[in-house]
Amino acid sequence: MIFDSHAHYDDKQFGEDRDELLSSMEQNRITKIVNVGADIPSSKRAIALAEQYDFVYASIGVHPSEISCLDAEGLKWLEKAAAHQKVAAIGEIGLDYYWDKETEVQEQQKVWFRRQLGLAREVQLPVIIHSRDAAADTLEIMKEAAVGIPGVIHCFSYSRELALEYVKLGYYIGVGGVVTFKNARKLKEAVAEIPMERILIETDCPYLAPEPNRGKRNSSLYLPYVVETVAELKGLRPEEVEEISYRNAMELYGLQNK
Ligand code: NI
Numbered sequence: 001m002i003f004d005s006h007a008h009y010d011d012k013q014f015g016e017d018r019d020e021l022l023s024s025m026e027q028n029r030i031t032k033i034v035n036v037g038a039d040i041p042s043s044k045r046a047i048a049l050a051e052q053y054d055f056v057y058a059s060i061g062v063h064p065s066e067i068s069c070l071d072a073e074g075l076k077w078l079e080k081a082a083a084h085q086k087v088a089a090i091g092e093i094g095l096d097y098y099w100d101k102e103t104e105v106q107e108q109q110k111v112w113f114r115r116q117l118g119l120a121r122e123v124q125l126p127v128i129i130h131s132r133d134a135a136a137d138t139l140e141i142m143k144e145a146a147v148g149i150p151g152v153i154h155c156f157s158y159s160r161e162l163a164l165e166y167v168k169l170g171y172y173i174g175v176g177g178v179v180t181f182k183n184a185r186k187l188k189e190a191v192a193e194i195p196m197e198r199i200l201i202e203t204d205c206p207y208l209a210p211e212p213n214r215g216k217r218n219s220s221l222y223l224p225y226v227v228e229t230v231a232e233l234k235g236l237r238p239e240e241v242e243e244i245s246y247r248n249a250m251e252l253y254g255l256q257n258k
Contacts, residue, residue: 001030001031001072001242001243001247002029002131002201002227002242002245002246003032003033003201003246003250004030004034004201004203004205004220004223005034005152005154005200005201005202005203005252005253006034006128006152006154006174006176006200006203006204006205007033007034007035007204007205007220008035008036008038008049008064008200008204008206009022009033009035009056009205010037010045010046010049010103010205011206013217013258015204022049022053024221025221026055027219030220030221031056032057032249032250032255033055034056034128034249035049035058035059036058036061036089036091036092036128036154037058037059037060037062037091038063038066038092039062039063039066040062040074040077040078042059043058043062043078044057044081045080045086047060047074047081047084047086048221050087051086056086057086057253057255058083058088058198059088059089059092059128060078060089060090060091060194061078061091061092061127061128062078062093062116063094063095063130064112064113064130065097065100067108067109067112068108070112075115075116077231078090078119079122080217082123083123087119088125088126089127089128090119090120090123090125090126090127090128091127091128091129092130093112093117093127093128093129094129094134095109095110095130095132095138095141096109096130096131096148097132097133097134097137098132098133099107106134106137107129107256110137113141113145114141114145116208117141117145118145120146120149120151121148126150126152126252126253127149127150127151127152128151128152128154128174129142130154130155131153131173135158137186139165139166142166142171143169145156147189150170150172150252151169151172151252152171152172152200152252153171153173153174154174154202155176155178155204155208156175156187157178157187158171160186160189160190163190164193164194171198172199172248173194173199173200174200174201174202175187175199175200175203175226175230176201176204176208176210177209177210177222177225179210179226179229179230179233180210180214180225180226181214182211188200188233191230191234192233192234194243196240196245198248199241199245200248200249200252201223201226201241201242201245201249203218203219203220203222205217205220209222210222210223210225210226213225224238227241227242227245230245
């Protein structure tokens with residue numbers, strides 16, 4: 001059984017066949033999915049999907065590139081919605097300097113990152129962290145404002161050293177399709193060293209489809225390719241990778257009793 005720890009099935013790329021696809025998951029051994037919001041509307045859609053499908057859970061939060069749409073009222077809504085039975089995490093939240101190069105925008109990202117970490121602490125939910133081209137600032141804020149909050153660094157893209165630093169701080173590392181890319185040497189090195197007990201498997205679908213489907217629309221049905229690559233890198237059997245990463249995700253999202 002495979003746990004997709006990070007997916008976006010509310011995306012319009014699934015508009016044509018969402019139900020058909022999600023209804024086929026369990027027979028393909030994808031038995032848990034966390035659907036992740038990136039702004040308020042997609043967080044609402046994530047909750048709606050979680051209400052519709054037993055095996056889908058929601059994460060709610062505002063992505064760093066979307067914070068211009070966030071205000072006090074939005075934060076209030078997140079706080080209320082976090083009490084929903086099927087909301088399993090706050091995210092994706094974090095920092096993304098790839099598109100936003102201006103200091104002022106980056107400062108705003110930090111403000112809302114801290115506020116949403118504060119929210120996670122208040123409502124006692126784990127966090128899903130998005131961090132791109134912002135390694136130093138993310139680590140600094142996590143060390144300051146996220147102490148004691150469990151979480152995952154999703155779609156990890158930094159060095160092996162930084163992965164191990166996050167592991168030391170108690171975080172999980174989300175690994176998806178990128179690990180199968182031929183040019184992903186740095187990530188492969190990192191995955192080889194991250195303890196299996198700290199790895200989560202994810203799609204980030206519809207994005208980042210693994211080889212041999214790179215460039216196509218991604219879905220959880222392609223996760224066996226990710227599992228296989230992680231198994232090779234760690235010298236484990238694919239079933240072991242599935243089992244351990246499944247247990248990791250259940251623990252992080254607190255689903256044992258849900
Ligand atoms: Ni995502």
